[in-house]
Amino acid sequence: MRLVIAHCQVDYVGRLTAHLPPAQRLLLIKADGSVSIHSDDRAYKPLNWMSPPCWLIEDPDVWVVQNKAGEKLIITLHEVLHDSKHELGPEPGLVKDGVEADLQKLLAQHVTTLGDGWTLVRREFPTAIGPVDLMCRDSDGKSVAVEIKRRGEIDGVEQLTRYLELLNRDPLLAPVRGVFAAQQIKPQARTLAEDRGIRCVVLDYDALRGIEPDEFRLF
Incomplete structure (x- = not known):
């Protein structure tokens, strides 16, 4: 330069x-x-x-x-x-802390943050229209699809709705409930999600990073 x-x-x-x-x-x-x-x-x-x-x-x-x-x-x-x-050399690119991939990894490690007795089935669960961030089972063994965003907006709710419609056609998975998890959830997105029977969870990224294996919090 x-x-x-x-x-x-x-x-x-x-x-x-x-x-x-x-x-x-x-x-x-x-x-x-x-x-x-x-x-x-x-x-x-x-x-x-x-x-x-x-x-x-x-x-x-x-x-x-x-x-x-x-x-x-x-x-x-x-x-x-x-x-x-000045020779600046190769640019390694911007590394962001707290992006959706980080949230997904942390929540997968501490899935009981979403509920006691919950277990992780798979991260990036494949579907014909794209991967679901987390596929889980609740304490009753029922399937739950979790969509994770940094900022929860209407588009994210619509995305999760499409996944749920597709997943519920599979008799091996149905019935599948949905959880919309984000660091922030806009009021309009929350209203739409709850109207569709989707549970909203606000994630505390710092708290997730500090969780010990045997200590969990419900947000």
């Missing part, structure tokens, strides 16, 4: 025109070829940019960034205050 801080003027010429009058700005030139112009506000959003594939033509006082469509960013440099290059 190349970082340039310069007093500059920027003009975009393409499907329309745009003009940034002279001011001090940060120019980012990335290894993928993209060029973006930033001010000291607007959070992460650039003032203007050119996405790859594009190429940069440098003259001492004027830079021209052009893409295949003929669009151009014309950067007129009045004074360069800083110019440096």
Whole structure:
């Protein structure tokens, strides 16, 4: 990545025109070829940019960034205050804590959080329309399909409803009840779920992580 801080003027010429009058700005030139112009506000959003594939033509006082469509960013440099290059190396990607996969794994390990005497049949239980997050049996040995979300919304309830309709056609599983489990459940989703006989459970991710094998809580 190349970082340039310069007093500059920027003009975009393409499907329309745009003009940034002279001011001090940060120019980012990335290894993928993209060029973006930033001010000291607007959070992460650039003032203007050119996405790859594009190429940069440098003259001492004027830079021209052009893409295949003929669009151009014309950067007129009045004074360069800083110019440096840095090798960032491979990007491993963002690793989120508390995503649905983490919740599914934790709940599978501590399935009795959903009820005393519950047992796990399988994670990612296969169906013709996609896998059910958890297939369980309650204390009476009856099948329960569990759909897990970070934020419980109507779409998640609809998804679980489709699974239940399909699973209840299987005489080896039926009757199958549903549990909609999430860290947050919107009121509209809760209303729809309860109207369809689906139980809603709010999960405490931190509490799940801290549960010992012989200590469970019902949420």
